[in-house]
Amino acid sequence: METGTSRVKRGMAEMQKGGVIMDVMNAEQAKIAEAAGATAVMALERVPSDIRAAGGVARMADPTIVEEVMKVVSIPVMAKARIGHFVEAKVLESLGVDYLDESEVLTPADEVFHIDKWDFTVPFVCGAKDLGEALRRIGEGASMIRTKGEPGTGNIVEAVRHMRHINGQIRKVQNMSKDELYAEAKNLGVAHDLLLEVQQLGKLPVVNFAAGGVATPADAALMMHLGADGVFVGSGIFKSEYPEKFARAIVEATTHFRDYKLIAEVSKNLGAPMKGIEISSLKPSERMSDRGW
Amino acid sequence: MKVGVLALQGAVTEHIRSIELAGAEAVTVKKIEELADVQGLIIPGGESTTIGKLMRKYGFIEAIRNFSENGNPIFGTCAGLIVLAERIEGQDEAHLALMDITVARNAFGRQRESFETDLGVKGIDEPVRAVFIRAPLITNVGNEVEVLSTYQDEIVTARQGHLLVSSYHPELTDDYRLHQYFVDMIRAHNASIS
Numbered sequence: 001m002e003t004g005t006s007r008v009k010r011g012m013a014e015m016q017k018g019g020v021i022m023d024v025m026n027a028e029q030a031k032i033a034e035a036a037g038a039t040a041v042m043a044l045e046r047v048p049s050d051i052r053a054a055g056g057v058a059r060m061a062d063p064t065i066v067e068e069v070m071k072v073v074s075i076p077v078m079a080k081a082r083i084g085h086f087v088e089a090k091v092l093e094s095l096g097v098d099y100l101d102e103s104e105v106l107t108p109a110d111e112v113f114h115i116d117k118w119d120f121t122v123p124f125v126c127g128a129k130d131l132g133e134a135l136r137r138i139g140e141g142a143s144m145i146r147t148k149g150e151p152g153t154g155n156i157v158e159a160v161r162h163m164r165h166i167n168g169q170i171r172k173v174q175n176m177s178k179d180e181l182y183a184e185a186k187n188l189g190v191a192h193d194l195l196l197e198v199q200q201l202g203k204l205p206v207v208n209f210a211a212g213g214v215a216t217p218a219d220a221a222l223m224m225h226l227g228a229d230g231v232f233v234g235s236g237i238f239k240s241e242y243p244e245k246f247a248r249a250i251v252e253a254t255t256h257f258r259d260y261k262l263i264a265e266v267s268k269n270l271g272a273p274m275k276g277i278e279i280s281s282l283k284p285s286e287r288m289s290d291r292g293w
Numbered sequence: 294m295k296v297g298v299l300a301l302q303g304a305v306t307e308h309i310r311s312i313e314l315a316g317a318e319a320v321t322v323k324k325i326e327e328l329a330d331v332q333g334l335i336i337p338g339g340e341s342t343t344i345g346k347l348m349r350k351y352g353f354i355e356a357i358r359n360f361s362e363n364g365n366p367i368f369g370t371c372a373g374l375i376v377l378a379e380r381i382e383g384q385d386e387a388h389l390a391l392m393d394i395t396v397a398r399n400a401f402g403r404q405r406e407s408f409e410t411d412l413g414v415k416g417i418d419e420p421v422r423a424v425f426i427r428a429p430l431i432t433n434v435g436n437e438v439e440v441l442s443t444y445q446d447e448i449v450t451a452r453q454g455h456l457l458v459s460s461y462h463p464e465l466t467d468d469y470r471l472h473q474y475f476v477d478m479i480r481a482h483n484a485s486i487s
Contacts, residue, residue: 001410008407011304011465012426015338015371018302037347039302039340074398075340076427098404098427121405255301255347256323 006143009123012076012099013144013207016040016230020220020251021078021209023047023234030069030077033237036247040076040099042232043069048105048152049235049274052286058106060088066095078125083292084110086119093122099144100124102137104291105151105234114292117141127211129162129289131169132188134204136293139191145204147228148289149212152235154276156213156222158289163210163226173199212289215240215273217253217266224257241271294479297322297331301347303339303372307464314469315476325356333366333479336373338426338462341398344372345388354389361391364486366455366478374458375429382432392456393435400430400447400460412461414450415441417470423449423461430460455482 002008019039024030030041045061046054060081070077076098081088088109089100102115104127114137117124123143128134134145147166149159173195176184181199185192197205210223211232220231231254233247240246249266256262284290298308300321312319312335319335322328334357336344348354361367369377376388380395401407404427412423423444431448434440441450449460450471457478463471 001408003406003408005409007424007465008409008426011424011462012404012407014304014307014465015340015426015462017304017306017339018300019340019343034342037343039343075342076404093405096403096405123404251343252347252350 004121009143010206012123013125016076016144016209017207018255019230020247020254021230021232022237022247023232024069025238026065027068027072029238029243030073032244033247034073034075036244037251038075038247039230040078041069041073042078042080042101042234043097044080047235047238048288049154049239050152051105052152060085060092060106063091063095066092066097070096080106081115082106083108084113084115086115089115089120089124093120097122102126102142104148104288108291114140117143125209127289127292128166131166131173131198132190133292134166134208135188135190135194135198138204138206139194142206144207144209146209146211146232148292149210149214150279150282151212151288152277153213153279153282154215154236154239154274155279156215156219157279159210159212159214159223160226162212162289163223163228166204166208167227170198170203174202214250215276217249217263217270220250221253221257221263224254230254235274239274245270246273294318294333294476294483295320295331296333296335296476296479297328298335298337299344299353299373301351301353302343303337304462304464305337307462308335308337308370308472311464311469311472312476314467315473317476317479325352328356328360332483333368333475334360335475336367336369336376337464338371338373341372341375341388344376348376348388357389358391361389361455364455364482366457366475366482367391368457368475370459370462370464371426371428374431374460377456377458380433392451392453392458393438394431394451394453394458395433396429397432398429399427401425401428403427410444412442412444412449414471415439416474421463421468421470422466423459423463424465425461428460431458
């Protein structure tokens with residue numbers, strides 16, 4: 001009997017496919033998310049749009065919130081640790097959190113090293129803007145990848161950019177000759193064997209979700225069309241006018257992303273979505289997607 | 294012969310691959326009409342609360358019950374097992390309630406307790422590699438249910454006529470013998486009605 005094997009960790013992410021993982025800040029929101037059909041919840045002290053508004057240093061959530069959420073739902077509970085902050089990650093693992101997110105939404109704790117994720121029994125998800133980042137995280141032991149997008153903006157443009165970019169890079173790699181692949185591994189700053197695996201599979205060796213700016217059912221369906229295995233919705237649900245309705249609608253649009261009539265149906269009378277931010281209005285220092293490397 | 298994989302949420306592509314390795318054709322089933330084209334159905338692993346909700350919303354409870362009534366084989370893995378059970382511990386309501394078993398969800402604990410192990414299964418010669426992820430257990434079975442394997446004295450594989458369930462994920466390995474077993478169940482059913 002073996003726990004924490006790659007198969008067990010990556011398999012856990014496979015079970016989330018086609019699903020919606022929702023950010024929640026308390027037990028009540030967690031119950032709403034579960035009732036709406038979320039496949040997992042991310043327990044946080046503040047959703048990304050509030051983190052943006054508050055400024056300052058954003059850290060791991062208070063363990064009380066994480067425990068409270070774990071107590072009330074039967075679906076998996078995820079939580080975020082700062083980039084490089086392996087103690088926050090160990091603390092969250094000790095609480096029994098099911099999945100850890102080494103997240104650029106929080107203020108990075110280390111500007112050189114990401115967490116050695118092989119050193120954990122619990123699996124990790126990490127953000128990526130391109131294939132190099134994705135494979136570096138997988139090399140460090142991540143069992144799931146998500147686009148970085150631009151969290152807390154309600155603006156899908158960055159998540160679209162990252163998903164299209166990664167998929168385009170994978171297609172390019174698929175056509176490379178043996179010698180080109182060695183050079184590309186050097187260009188991307190990744191291990192050659194991982195790149196070879198991508199070439200053979202035609203996709204990342206782990207599940208790849210969309211995250212960072214998903215605000216509507218149509219946004220979720222768009223990301224599924226672009227090849228996402230599922231979606232994370234951060235501020236989009238509990239910053240909308242009617243969170244419960246919004247959450248249900250996003251779940252259904254994710255499952256039936258090719259059924260436009262159905263998406264039209266679930267998008268009716270949803271009330272106001274979260275207020276969005278135009279990316280160009282962000283200062284470089286406000287861009288969370290530039291954190292991590 | 295075509296095998297459907299219920300594609301509302303969860304590990305769908307892995308089951309399709311395993312069925313293909315077992316030498317049969319596999320297709321996704323997202324709408325109830327698509328059940329008419331398949332002779333067997335796999336309900337995959339995923340989150341049972343999500344799958345159960347979407348099944349209700351889109352008429353799959355009635356449709357799959359009818360599909361089962363005609364004797365068409367159904368194979369549920371992990372969440373699929375929960376969805377097929379007549380009784381779920383700690384919950385008032387079951388989903389399809391087709392199989393005479395009681396299940397306990399997340400019976401081994403949280404993700405850090407998830408594991409893989411070698412498991413003997415009745416009807417399959419050598420042990421299979423069984424991957425348990427926040428897995429359920431069968432805590433009680435009716436008279437019609439045959440227990441195919443146990444892990445630490447707990448029931449993890451079972452069959453009731455045309456219904457097959459496993460707590461673990463055979464679709465996460467390259468070993469397709471349990472899928473082969475299921476394909477053989479469908480072949481036998483097809484032969485009996487032709």
